[in-house]
Amino acid sequence: MEEKDRKCPRGKLHCFNWMEDIPGGVTDFDIVEVQFKNTRKGFYRNSxxxxxxxxxxxxxxxxxGHDIGVVTLTGKLVALQMRRANVKPDAEIKRVFRKAKPADLEKYExxxxxxxxxxxxxxxxxxxLNLNMKIxxxxxxxxxxxxIFYYIADERVDFRQLIKVLADTFKVRIEMKQIGARQEAGRIGGIGSCGRPLCCASxxxxxxSVGTSAARYQDISLNPQKLAGQCAKLKCCLNFxxxxxxxxxxxxxxxxxxxETADNTYFHFKTDIFKKEITYSTDKQIAANLVTISAARAFEVIDMNRRGEKPLQLQADDAEKSSAKAKPIDLASQDDLTRFDKAKKKKRKKKSGGGNGQKQEGQQQKPQAEKQDAPKAPKNAGEQPQKQQRRRNDNPEANAATQQPGQQKNQRQRNKDNRREPKAQQPRQQNAPQTEKPDAPAERPNRIPKAFRDNQE
Structure with a gap:
């Protein structure tokens, strides 16, 4: 059954057989619907x-002779289609001869x-022949x-001479059939302004018939260029x-x-059918002081005017406005779409001078040095932090080579202070921390340079 459905043209003349599953559908009605080229179809008896x-x-x-067509409908549903097509019960119905043979199909092609x-x-x-017609x-x-010759014409055409010339030229029987502009557009086909195939062709x-009143009811601008279709007539979709x-x-x-209000008179300007809102203007000809109210409020004002009352204003009170529905919130605008594209901020090292600043700098550089030297075991890995600090104090020249320019300057100033005054005589700082640190030992030996001892002697 699926292969047969593929052969059947799916178009404007196709009717879905919703009575197909009912048993005895073929034997109950012996008339079938046959479709020919384009819009032509007929009903034939399967005698x-x-x-x-x-x-x-x-x-x-x-x-x-005979004609070739495709069966589009069978069963009891054909009777309903005949009633729709205004086929009288006593009308003469032609017969179905046979299923088309290969010779019939070849001649038809x-x-x-x-x-x-x-x-x-x-x-x-x-x-x-100077005939005002279009075939x-x-x-x-x-x-x-x-x-069959399909033609369109704006006025009555005498085509008797045309039939004689056509019969002598093509050696066939000629039949002339007049159609309208809409039927012609349906036979030719095309794409409408909506981007879809023409309704008349699909x-x-x-x-x-379509009138301009259909556009007025829908508040559509009466622009002939926009309301007319490819057939130069009003679009059929205006009636939908x-x-x-x-x-x-x-x-x-x-x-x-x-x-009527206490201060002015309002005239109808436009209507929004879907929202059921009406816009009124104080001038009948132009838009002036436009006020938009709901249909319920309009009926309320009309009842007040009938009773001889006039409201102070056309719009409803503030209490009624607050009960109106809130505007929808755009959830997409709440989140930043580039929140996943932000790069991670890099940590910057703090640069500061003085003794405390040097200690902090040393503490920050120490983990980096350990990470870089992680594959190789350092020579002094087993020494304690206090011994490493004493070694740096004993060899100030080697230690100054690895320090930065600012740190070297601070180190020279501390060396000068050490030469001028012994460490033991320096006053203890009040704000010094109580806890011991690995880079500041509790007991520091007083080492006096040799040149300072010679001067004392």
């Missing part, structure tokens, strides 16, 4: 009781290949015995939602009603 399904290509009776050339030549013939399409019958089965607008307008006050 031979052929097992037909949707998607089968069949040869049906025609005048003269040859006839379709001639349609484009026939249409171009027919247009030139109509132009030579939009040509359709050959399945056995190539008849051709799913619409019948066309209803007009009933909903008309129904919603019944629950809103009339546009001709005026609202």
């Amino acid at each position: 031979a009781n052929i097992d037909l399904a949707i998607g089968d290509t069949v040869a049906v009776e025609s005048a003269p 040859e006839a379709k290949a001639r349609e484009n050339d026939t249409m171009i030549r027919a247009r030139k013939i109509a132009e030579s 939009g399409d040509v359709e050959y019958q399945g056995d190539s015995n008849k051709a 799913w619409m089965t019948n066309f209803v 939602e007009v009933d909903t607008y008309v129904e919603s307008a019944r629950h809103l006050p009339g546009r001709e009603i005026r609202l």
Whole structure:
């Protein structure tokens, strides 16, 4: 069944058979619906009781000869389609001959290949006869015995001479069929201003007249360039939602009603059907002092005017405004989208002078030195921090080579102070910390340089 559904053209003439699962659907009704090129379709009686399904290509009776089409509907649902198409019960219904044979399909394809050339030549013939008409399409019958010419014209056309010329030129039976601009657009197809295929070419089965009142009900600007479709007529989609607008307008006050207040008179300016809000203006011709209120408030003011009362202002009180719904919050604006792109801040080393600053600098540089020398074991790894400090004090020249310029200057100043006055005579600082540190031993030996001892002697 799936393969047959693929053969069946899915378009505007396709009807979903919702009674397909009901047993006995074929035997209950012996008429099937057959679709031909574009919008043409017909109903044919299956008098031979052929097992037909949707998607089968069949040869049906025609005048003269036979035609080739595709079955689009079977069963009881065909009766509803006939009622919709206004087919009378006593109308003559033609027969289904057989399923199409390969020879029938081959002849049908040859006839379709001639349609484009026939249409171009027919247009030139109509132009030579000075006929005010446009031939939009040509359709050959399945056995190539008849051709249908579809044309559009703004006025009545006498095409009797045209039929004679066409019959002598193409050697087939000629049938002329007038169509409207909408039907022509549906047969040709195209893309609408909405970016989708034309409704008349994709799913619409019948066309209803469209008036400018449909645009007025929906508050659409009466711009002919925007309201007209590719067929140069008003767009069919203007009728799609007009009933909903008309129904919603019944629950809103009339546009001709005026609202009286203590200080002014307000006239209707525009209406928002979806929000059920109405905008009023103090001037009937132009927008002046616009005030937007709800439909409930408008009916309340109208009742007050009928009783002879006039409110102080058109809008509701502040208590009613506060009860109105709050505006939605945009959750996306609460978070920073670049919060994951921020780089980590690098820790900067503190640079400070003096003894305390030198100790802090030494404490910060010490872990880095240990990380760099981690693969290699240092020679003095087993010595205690106090012994390492004494060794640095004993050899001030080697220690000054590894220090920074600012630290070297501080070290020279301390060496001068040590030469001038012994360490034991220096007063103890009041703010010195009580706890012992590895780089500041508790008992420091008083080492006097040799040059200072010679001067004393």
